[in-house]
Amino acid sequence: MSNDTTDAAASEAAEAKAAEQTEESLLTQLQGDIERFRDHALRTQADFDNFRKRAAREKDDAIKYANASFLERLIPILDNFELGLNAARGSAANSPILAGMDMVAKQLFDFLISCGVEAVNAEGQPFDPNLHEAVAQEESATVADGVVIRQLRKGYKLRDRLLRPSTVVVSKGAPAK
DSSP states (O other): OHHHHHHHHHHHHHHHHHHHHHHHHHHHHHHHHHHHHHHHHHHHHHHHHHHHHHHHHHHHHHHHTTTHHHHHHHHHHHHHHHHHHHHHHHHOTTOHHHHHHHHHHHHHHHHHHHTTEEEEOOTTSBOOTTTEEEEEEEOOSSSOTTBEEEEEEOEEEETTEEEEOEEEEEEOOSOOO
């Protein structure tokens, strides 16, 4: 019987060792699962934070540039008003109508400035395709190559965004001899 007892004891020891190994492997597996879920939770939280920041940025931009479409439609009207004003200045210098038109023009420009619109100053500046639209090139002995000689139509920016580029004529340098 002593052989049976030793066999039984060895069998119990083997079962205990197998149970211990099973518990250790289960513990290792659970710890791996915990790490994987922790990593997943952290990534999900980071994704949500990024989404929240992006949504706030998009909301700010939407508020900041909400009037862009309206202002883009107003600018051609302002151009025509300026043309009429310049024609009136040429014909009647001290007319009360001209004085009234000047006041309206000032109010329009003040309104645009209060909305964050500014004119793009192009004349005498280096040509920038992000701000200017070149419609012609001219030779010029006095203006360097690549510099705007004349502005044909004003450009406008709304804060840091371009509403309309300036239409310009660019110098191509001194004439060849």
